[in-house]
Amino acid sequence: MADTPAIEEYIRKLKEGSLKLYALEQHLPPGDAIRVRRAYIAGLTGSSLMKLGEFTISVDRVVKRNCENMIGAVQVPVGVAGPLIVKGEYAKGEYYLPLATTEGALVASVNRGCSAISRAGGAEVRIFRDAMTRAPVFAANDIVHAKEIIDWVNGHQEEIRSRAEGTTKHGRYLGASTSVAGTSVYVRLEFDTKDAMGMNMVTIASAEVADLIAAETGARLISLSGNLCTDKKPAAVNVVRGRGKTVAAGVELSDDLVREVFKTDAGTLAEVNVRKNLVGSARAGALGFNAQAANVVAAIFIACGQDPAHVVEGSTAITTVDPVPGGVYVAVTLPSLPVGTVGGGTGIDTQLECLGMLGVAGGGVPPGAHAKAFAEIVASGVLAGELSLLGALGAQHLARAHTRLGRG
Amino acid sequence: MADTPAIEEYIRKLKEGSLKLYALEQHLPPGDAIRVRRAYIAGLTGSSLMKLGEFTISVDRVVKRNCENMIGAVQVPVGVAGPLIVKGEYAKGEYYLPLATTEGALVASVNRGCSAISRAGGAEVRIFRDAMTRAPVFAANDIVHAKEIIDWVNGHQEEIRSRAEGTTKHGRYLGASTSVAGTSVYVRLEFDTKDAMGMNMVTIASAEVADLIAAETGARLISLSGNLCTDKKPAAVNVVRGRGKTVAAGVELSDDLVREVFKTDAGTLAEVNVRKNLVGSARAGALGFNAQAANVVAAIFIACGQDPAHVVEGSTAITTVDPVPGGVYVAVTLPSLPVGTVGGGTGIDTQLECLGMLGVAGGGVPPGAHAKAFAEIVASGVLAGELSLLGALGAQHLARAHTRLGRG
Amino acid sequence: MADTPAIEEYIRKLKEGSLKLYALEQHLPPGDAIRVRRAYIAGLTGSSLMKLGEFTISVDRVVKRNCENMIGAVQVPVGVAGPLIVKGEYAKGEYYLPLATTEGALVASVNRGCSAISRAGGAEVRIFRDAMTRAPVFAANDIVHAKEIIDWVNGHQEEIRSRAEGTTKHGRYLGASTSVAGTSVYVRLEFDTKDAMGMNMVTIASAEVADLIAAETGARLISLSGNLCTDKKPAAVNVVRGRGKTVAAGVELSDDLVREVFKTDAGTLAEVNVRKNLVGSARAGALGFNAQAANVVAAIFIACGQDPAHVVEGSTAITTVDPVPGGVYVAVTLPSLPVGTVGGGTGIDTQLECLGMLGVAGGGVPPGAHAKAFAEIVASGVLAGELSLLGALGAQHLARAHTRLGRG
């Protein structure tokens, strides 16, 4: 915006209400619209938003696809942990994990875990299930009708598949599971969404399927999401059936390695895991049985343009430590890890670079290979974090690490 | 780093292993250390990390307190939703919410909710509980010993208080609750941490208390965190007892307002809420009974320098819609919302500006007032998100909004 | 035992340890063995067990199949509630429910619910799923091995079916679902067990399948039950996937009927249900969203020779109250109801009579019809209990009923 007085003109219109804050992009190029909006908000709140304005990502696409009413960008520091040797079916080799975080000690902690894993030869990792879901809820007239609806769904899978797949170039329909609660009927639709995390794709396909079910059965569609999906709420259905990727990573550590890296011993790692991650979580009525899976998932997700609210799903991980001859086998299982390498925030410049660091930017060959490789890397990173925190707790280092590194 | 050849020299040392990646800050000023590290990683991964390097936050403090092994920063777009009228005990007035997000439609969705709330006169919001926790786990010799440990803890609260408060200038000890599972004894310590989210403060104080308990009872300290805290895992103990702030926000909407803003009616809002948020979540074995609380919590948390892994706690919100004469009363309750306005990522330039937009940057007067005001604002923002998504689902707009706005 | 001195002789041997308490049936007919054992225990404990000895059930089969070390029988009062009109696919007509209980007010409460349902034309009831499960747990060597085991299971369903069905005359193998947690691999096997509750049948078949899996994959069998079955522990897997019968019952009540029978109104029923059964249970971190399902399940189960520990599964019911024009539609959904009409305690004289009252004693035609009819009746009975308690709470009668009827 060459002509700064113009800012004042737009701000005047915003103030008098003749222009809506969200409508600025209709009158100005994105960069200018953002600048006007930021100036307006700075004025209203009496807060300088100067630093928020110092972003360098290209915003043409961002304002259309990622963020409405944009006023700038926050900068989240990215640290690197690694090298981490990953031995998956899709991710193979050495990786450096980009971790976007403001929580002191986290990168150092993950880094220490990466070191232990790599010295032990790498993290074995496998994907056990891969399906994104959406579960519309319908109202039936009564219990008899509810049964008829479910029978119809079970008996017309090919029609449903055809209708669902008509909405998407990449997605594949995998099937449905149904639940009833009185007159509420839930149809949980599962899709292979390839390299996309896939919520959008699945929602659109589910809308078509929901219309079909409603038309054929007389069910009344209440909501495209009936919370049996379950999106971004901790839910056992995702633990039991999986959502996104179900993935597990493990590594065997010798007694010597445990002593050297973690200054504790294998038996202590096992005992800490049982009393904290298993029995402690049980006693807490928890759905997550791990030490800090959410920390690692959040840091990688923010760095790599994933949906950060999916940290909720990631937090349901289970960490296990098996005594084995001469050491321990430590593993982490993430029942529900929704990730993608296309769509969402993955295309924003800085996030794209972070995916690039891992060699998984954009669509994979064959389709889905990048998202799967990414899931394997995330799980291996979570394993690093678990190992490291279990080790630190075993050695009673936690408080001191915090003191030194200033986590608030 | 004026002298670019020097970069090559450091990179050479990193490659040959004579210099550790994390040790760069010992030899170079932070900015240069980051530049060398980024160049090294770019070389190893074959990925340009140019955009990651274009940050403008000041890093002297960041590399010490927020992020080790830093290579740059991701830029997360920040949109604004508002004005949102909040009627709390600490936050009073009109607010514009900074939402850091890459998920299209989210800001627009929250914005619509803010509009509805503000037109209805604002969100009533109250804090019901305020305590940050840490729960060390001890091993007892046997059941009899476990009982003795718990009796000692219950009988020596003043000693525990004195020891705990000796470690902190601001924090206040609130009490302990104990749990036993066989020989594992959990002591959940609660603190008022004022304007800090307080995990660090509480961990340090708990280390002292844990040493005291171990010394006095012969209990063997297994881990400073026994997962009954419960930090960053979905856990009923946080729903039942609270962790961080327990806060609820509500607003009454008239039938006319519901129709006008949401293109649906009050009865539909209530039905969607029951069948989706209550019955659907129940049928899913969920610990969260809401539509999209995690989305709003994540976006505000990332903007404002909070710990994003605490989205897990935020996702356990319960949304309720009561039919009232002439409309509905919609409310959201967050049993566990850990927030702070000092410490953690709150001091980073861009994040500080976002807190500034809300008038809650830094410590409040009296101490704790800023963190409480911030919690009230977050809860009101979550209410806006709930209202808006319930409305959209009621009007079956979800799929279309996604199509238009490109959420992936 | 004609010769009472003989009792003394056996007691002498028991006291001196030359005869084991459990071995009496090897020396004496069941009735005599029971008498001797009771006398011995009476002597040791100084408590007359005279009334325990006044049973009249025939014990030849009982001592072999139902109860070791028998000393007598407790008598549990049986009340009757009804008539209850049931409109199921298997149970059709008027029923009188036998309720074995010592909790005052329960029979009266269910009876009132039956009256309301019958006056409204009867309970609609449908079975949505029917499968008994057992889930052995195996140890894999590592994550890679875990994946191989699961792949083998998924790829060899016909072999598994053949091996499983080779152990049972009546049971049919329905399929398997698998879960992994680190190196622990769970294979949840599902069977149609016809008129038997089926735990025994399923355990035997699962032992064969477990041996097969272990032999073919090198998996190490840890336990025939890995708790993903899940038997007699509250578990979301049973809510999500079902165990035993998944069954729902519902009825529409007019405003007039609600007022007349329950002295409250339809709106109050709906509000009590939302605030208590839905929101209250959510806030409690519950897996059951009902008022008193366990009471009714327990009373019918004890009367009808079911396994009373399965009350746990029954307690996960969800009760819903939908406002409809002119009244409410009230429903209860039991995701997991394990029942049988053959095997277990169903053949004991008094229990057999209670099943006979319902017309479902013994095997049905076709096989499974009796167990399904019984499940439909139980669900309808639970609906009666829910209706009645919701009504009483609505009318604030609970405390007074307790005062009058003496529940302790």
Next chain:
Amino acid sequence: MADTPAIEEYIRKLKEGSLKLYALEQHLPPGDAIRVRRAYIAGLTGSSLMKLGEFTISVDRVVKRNCENMIGAVQVPVGVAGPLIVKGEYAKGEYYLPLATTEGALVASVNRGCSAISRAGGAEVRIFRDAMTRAPVFAANDIVHAKEIIDWVNGHQEEIRSRAEGTTKHGRYLGASTSVAGTSVYVRLEFDTKDAMGMNMVTIASAEVADLIAAETGARLISLSGNLCTDKKPAAVNVVRGRGKTVAAGVELSDDLVREVFKTDAGTLAEVNVRKNLVGSARAGALGFNAQAANVVAAIFIACGQDPAHVVEGSTAITTVDPVPGGVYVAVTLPSLPVGTVGGGTGIDTQLECLGMLGVAGGGVPPGAHAKAFAEIVASGVLAGELSLLGALGAQHLARAHTRLGRG
């Protein structure tokens, strides 16, 4: 009823509807009323109920306090397991457990566990908490009002105590914890109910308190039970806060003893417990982490006149197996065990005898001592069941035991 023609007369009146089934006791002595009712039901259902009529418990009190509409009694076989050495604070010495069950193998299984425990010197057992609860739910006008209600409750504990204790001779008010979910306010009231299980006592006291709260705050009482009690639904609130007795029992077993009694070794017991009871239950989304706690609780509860629906609470037990030098320490923790030795079904002849076998019939000295002793015995019995099943699974005996003993 000397004059049998009279039966026909009453049955005629029942058939023509001039006499209600539940009103028979108003016209006839209990025994006769039961006989008429049974004959009437036998006629309607075409099922002989002869055996149901062969009860010998005295019914004068039963028909008033335990069971309405009585038609007879089921006879549940009672087996005995023991001796079991218990080393509690209230129960000390050798006990024989009365187990009312129809599930073959259960008594034998518990018996084997008792043998192991007793040979190891007995079960250490302690009660950690003791409080019966009731949680009325109120509707507030809005969030502000909700906060006022909770503030009032917290600020008027002495008034609440005084009102509550005015309703009961034995009960003592222990305190309240509050929860809010939107406009629903839950006040969980805790009482020491001495030797009574106490639900009745607590409900009556809570009704008074609820009236007080409503009168003082303008809160609208919705239901005397708001499901945060939580009664007979699996709920984390009971795990976290306890309900009834919180009790744990443990025993150390040497390697030799494990081998001798269970034909397996200590390491296997520990591994089975981790993979099944801890990790398996975690993966199942369970609230119970045990092998068969519900079986033992159900069998003792039915024998001893407890409320069998409270098996739900009992099923949330956690079983732990710690490796110790030369063996294992095995423990079971029951967070929520509601029991009583007066009231409910405890006074019925046969049930009273079972309590008598344990030396805990009727009220204790001091008040509460009998119920506490009983809780200690139940927990020790559950420990026996856990040990035995873990041992059997370890030795892969489960299927064979079932085959032999005919559990259906």
